[in-house]
Amino acid sequence: MISLIGFLSLCLSTFFSFLILLPKSIININVKYLFLFLKTSTFLICISFLSLVIAYINSDFSNFNVFQNSHSEKPLIYKISGTWGNHEGSILLWLCMISIYGFLYSLTSRSLDNFKINVIKIQNAIFLIFAFFIIFTSNPFLVNTVEVKEGLGLNPILQDPALAIHPPMLYLGYVGFSLVFSLGVASLLNNNDNKSWIAETKKWSIISWTFLTSGIALGSYWAYYELGWGGWWFWDPVENISLMPWIVGLALVHSLIMIRGEQAIERWIVFLSILCFSLSVLGTFLVRSGILTSVHSFASDASRGLFILLIFFLTTGFGFLVFLIKSPTKKNNLNLLLINKTSALIINNILMIIAMLTILLGTIYPIIIEVLTNTRISVGGPYFNSTVLPILLPGFLLMSIAPVLSWQSNKIKKFKVYVLFFLILSCLVSIYSYFTNFNIWGFLGIILGLWIILASILSIILRYKFLISFSYLKSINSFIAHIGVGVMIIGITFSSVYQNEYSFNISLGDEINIDNNMLKLENIKIVEEKNYQSLKAAFSLTKKNEIIGHIFPAKNYYPVSKMITTEAGIYHDWLKDIYITLGNEENNIWSIKVYLNPLVSFIWIGVFIMVFSGFVAVFKK
Amino acid sequence: MMKFRLFFKILLYFLFLFNSNGVLSNDKLDDKIKKLTLELRCMTCQNQSIYDSDSEFAQDIKNIIKEKIKEGLSEKEIKFFLTERYGEYILFKPYFSIKNLLLWLFPFILLVFSIGFFIKSSKKN
Structure with missing residues (x-):
């Protein structure tokens, strides 16, 4: 029943969306009715998605999708998140969001x-294409032909709080x-000189970029504690794919700052807007078609892949054709000097695009070969x-001083102070590096991170009077974002270059010494x-005979899907993480791996600062 | 102006430093193994390096590498030995060969072109 409601409202929503698209020559719809249709379409698609969620909550196994991806004994939160833990449901969520974005745009x-x-x-055209995709190839409302009492269950590694909200964010x-794509293309079709689309593009691209950042960070944090390899970024194809629109989005957000009525930059912004969404769709194609081998692959299907490829060519082709x-009707040159703000932003854009293309090439190169x-x-x-990092390096160096550069001249105010510092x-x-073990990456990372933070703070102090107000926060916002990047670079450098790894074979009651801390297997x-059995180890961590924490690494066995997942036990400290994974047992002796990850928390703090400044920037004019 | 030139010189110096392996040559055995195994794919896992993996395959490869290093083989020779056995698929960082020319040169060519473009358009002003 609930599936029927869901499917019907999906079809109706598609119908209303189709009405909006009818050209004026066929039927002349009053503007008032157009917005009414839009609202109805959004409302119906939300109903459709909610009915799928309800089917999941009620474990309604007469729905084939629920039967395949859920189980009645799961905790409620994973029943809900199971809705988007599979291909069909996630595409419905995707569709729902397309509509909601359109609706929110029409409101604001x-x-x-x-x-x-x-x-x-x-x-709505984009909405329609994806709606057809769902109806014809990935319908989540199919009826289960056999009557069953129990579902097949959700992949256990997806049963995790961070991963429950990771897909919606992403x-x-x-x-x-x-x-942003729609805004860009519409601005091309626009014949008058109205520039309001720039402010709107800015707002919506910052919102999208901020969500994408937090989505990627959540996934990365999940990989850190769930996969049990002590790392948090693996250059996995799916990670790369999410990184590409992220980088282009970042370039877009930065180009929007430098717009001062130059046609060339307006064109560039539109180009980036189209590129950004194209990359998102391309990413969807590569993940869903199963062309890439990755930890994240969904169950794949050739016909779906073909359909998404078609969507990709349609949207990208249409966008770039327009x-x-x-x-452009008029041309005016950019005010480029060797080092003023415009040129710094252009260098930054060029570097980001090159980095993106390198990632794209590296990701699809194995397929080509x-x-x-x-x-x-x-x-x-x-x-x-060895390719992307050196390309980005000059960009990072530039970042530290870019916000203080001037638009018109190539002089930096108080240049000597910066050089001195x-x-x-x-x-x-x-x-510092002379007295610790010297490593060129470590040296470079530390100096870069610290310099970005220092230069940003210096610029804030030199340029703005301190005030406790929101407008002060808004004016120093770009510096805050850059400080976040600096903090993140330091975190990345320390946690990857200065990571220590130990392997032990221990039995109950044994104590081991790690970096002046005693670790005891209790x-x-x-x-x-x-819905699972957990083999849990308890370690106590003592420093100078005082217990400072407990660490619980575990292995979980999920009987429904007959899978074992490892759960790393992590002791968080501001300055370091002690990270333990549980290995195999032989004669009551357990093999364990202990990682000492210095400053890994800085990565998440840095991302948090960036996301925070993203939200502040939404309110900035 | 001079300061910027100096700044770019230092930058270039750093870039060269990266690409030379000379800095890392006096590492210990463990570090050598770590560096090498991080660049190898565990063929029985999904997109995991030999270093990160605990699978049997990864253990075997780790032991082979340890022996080969003790025998005095260089990193290049070990990689060559492994690719003879398992194919180039095992390398996370493909060889610089004709087949992979595009992969390795593309970023570099792009960089050179865009620097050229940038200098040209800034000279106009």
Whole structure:
């Protein structure tokens, strides 16, 4: 019953969306009715999605999708998150968000009606394409032909709080770029000189970028404690795919700052807007079609892959076609000096695009080679580390001073102060690395991170009077974001370069010494949880005869899917994480791995600062 | 102006430093193994390096590498030995060969072109 409601409202919503798209020559719809149709379509698609959620909550196994991906004994939160833990449900969520973004845009936009209608029409065209995709290839409301009492269960590694909210966050980012795409294309079709689309693009691209950032960070944090390898970024194809629209989105957000009425930059912004969404769709295609081998792959299906490829060519083709046809009417040169703000932003944009293209090439290169020569190669972390990082390096260096550069001249105010501080910093870091074990990456990372933070703080102090107010926060917002990046770079450097790893074989009651902390295996027992059995070890951590914490690494066995997952036990400290994974047992002797990850918390703090400044930037004019 | 030139010189110096392996040559045995195994794919896992993996395959490879290093083989020779056995798929960082020319040169060419473009357009002003 509930599935029927869901499917019907999906179809009806598609129908209303189709009505919006009808050209004026066929039927002349009053603007008032157009917005009414839009609201109805959004309302219906939300009903459709909610009915799927309800089917999951009630464990309604007459729905084939629920039967395949759920189980009645799961905790409630994972029943809900199971809705988007599979291909069909996640695409429905995606569709729902496309509509909601369009709806929110129509509510908040103060543009002229003509422009607004164009944006909504393009957004609805995207909606329609994806709606057809769902109805014809990925319907989540199919009826289960046999009567069953129990479902097949959700993949255990997805049963995790961080991963429950990771997909919605990520999709809010990806899908948000569909609105940015619509805005960009609509601005090309726009014939008058109204520039309100720039402010709107800025707002929506920052919102999408912020969601995408938090989505990626959540996934990365999940990988950190769930996969049990002590790392948090693996240059996995799916990670790369999420990184590409992220980088282009970042370039877009930065280009929007430098717009001062130059046609060239307006064109560039539109180009980036189209590119951003194209990359999101391309990413969806690569993940859902099963072309890439990755830890994240959904169950794949060739016909779906083909359909998404079609969507990709339709949206990208349409976007770039309009982009090419509508050539600029007037040309004015950019005010480029060797080092002023415009040129710094252009360098930053160029570097980001090159980094993105490198990631794209590295990700699809194995496929190209396999098709052409029938040999398999891998392109992984080491390749990206030795290409992408050096490309981004000058960008990071520029970042520290970019916000204080001037628009018109190539002079930096109080240049000497910056040089002085940079020299002092370099000396200190050199001395520090001389006394610890010297590593070129470590040295570079520390100096870069610290310099970005220091230069940003310096700029804030030199330029703005301190005030406790929101407008003060808004004016120093770009510096705050850059401080976040600096903090993150320090975290990344320390946790990857100075990570220590120990392997032990220990039995109950044994004590081991790790970095002046005593780690003792207190007990190991099997705990029965709601839908899994957990083998939990308890370690106590003592420092100077005082217990400072307990660590519980575990292995969970899920009887429904007959899978074992490892849960790393982590002791969080501001300055370091002690990270334990449980291995195998032989004669009551357990093999364990202990990682000492210094400053790993800085990565998450840095991301948090960036996301925070993203939200502040939404309110900035 | 001079200061910026100096700044870029230092930058270039750093970039060269990266690409030379000379800095890392006096590492200990464990570090050598770590560095090498991080660049190898565990063929029985999904997108995991030999270093990160605990699978039997990864253990075997780790032991082979340890022996080979003790025999005095260089990193290059060990990689060559492994690719002879398992194919190039095992390398996370593919060889610089004709087949992979595009992969390795593409970022570099892009960089050179865009620097050229940038200098040209800033000279106009």
